[in-house]
Amino acid sequence: MLPPHNGHRWARTPGLLRLRAFEVADTEDFVRFGIDTGASLGGDRSVKDHWSFLAGFLRRPLTVGAVAPSSARLARAVIRRCHLRDAETVVELGAGTGAITEQILARIGPRTRFIALELDSGHAALLARRFPRVTVCNESAENLQAIIARLGCGPVDCVISGLPWASMGQRKQEKLMAEVLGVLKPTGQFCGFGYLHAKWYGSTQTFHRRLRETFPSMHISPVVWRNLPPAFAFTCPLSKSKSSVN
C-alpha cells in the first residue's frame, strides 16, 4: 500500500514506507520524501524533465554529469549573489532542462539580454520552446567567445555555469575557463555549482584551484541537501566590490 498523501499523516509514516514514494511518478511525492526536485517548473513538466534528463545522462553520462535537474533550492543558491537586475548580458552554460534558467529569468531586468548554451539538441529545443525570451544556442560553451561576437553582444556581466566540471579533463577545464574570462566584464561574475560527492575528486580540486588563482575571491554556499545529489554553489566576482548578496 502506498503511504497516505495527507501531509500530516505522511510525517508519521514509518521510514520504510516512505521509500515507496519512489514508486509514485508524482513530483510532490519526491518533495515529501525530502528531495526538492525542482518542482518550481510545475508537476507534469518537472516529471518529464526528470525522465528527459535521466535519458540524457544514460546516453552521455560525462557530458550531462547528473541524474536529475537541479532543484529550485540549488538554482536559487547558484544565482543568489549574482547582480542580475542591472545586468546588460547574462550567459548560462549547460542550461539542461532550464532549472536555473527559470530562476535567472525571474531576476533579470526587462532589458537584460539572456543567452543560454546547451549541447544536447533535445534539451536546447525544449529550452527554446519553454523560454521564448532566452536566446538559446545548441552549441558548446567551448565556442563562447565566438557565439557572443556573432550575436553582437558586448562583454558579459554574469556567466552562470551548469557545466559538469568534475567530469572534465584539465585541458577542457582550461579551454572553458579561457572562454569565460574572454567574455566577462572586468566587474563580471562567474558562478555555478558542484556536487558534494565530487568535492574530493582530483578534477574538482583542480577546478577550485583554478578558480582561486583566477578570481580575487570565491564564495561557497552551505551544502544544499535538498538536491539530487546534494550540492553547493560557488560565486566568483572578477572585482572585489561585486560580491554582495542580492
Ligand SMILES: C[S@@+](CC[C@H](N)C(=O)[O-])C[C@H]1O[C@@H](n2cnc3c(N)ncnc32)[C@H](O)[C@@H]1O
Ligand atoms: C549537470 S547538467 C546541468 C543542467 C542544468 N543547468 C541544471 O542545473 O539542471 C549539465 C548540462 O551541461 C550540458 N553541457 C555539457 N557540456 C557542455 C558544453 N560544452 N557546452 C554546453 N553545454 C554543455 C549538458 O548537456 C547538461 O545539460
